[in-house]
Amino acid sequence: MNRDTNRISRFFPQTQKGADILANSLNTTVYMPHFFEPDQPFPIEKFPPKTQEQKQELQNFFATVASPSKNTEKLLTFGKELKSAGARKVGVYGFCWGEFGRRAHAIAILDT
Secondary structure, eight states: OBOOOOOSSSOOHHHHHHHHHHHHHHTSOOBOOOTTTTSOOOOGGGOSOOSHHHHHHHHHHHHTTTOHHHHHHHHHHHHHHHHHTTOSOOOOOOSSOTHHHHHHHHHHHHTO
């Protein structure tokens, strides 16, 4: 299992443990890509934003590093690499990102 993951702000052991449980329960491999590479996640100490400046920083983060369209392309590329390496089925499951999660669901349905 590859457990390289983060959410909006950082790595969460609970998410990794959940991936382990899912992988063991389904007898499969769970990949948790790091979508923000080479950039950094949003600083946890600034979330949720408390000032106008922090709100603007979060908006900038979603407009650049965490852009749904930018990361949709990364997700598609990752899925294609898995399939070319022999994966018969590729699924997407997410907890965060709202719009990105809806895109991921649509991609999973359209690109299987």
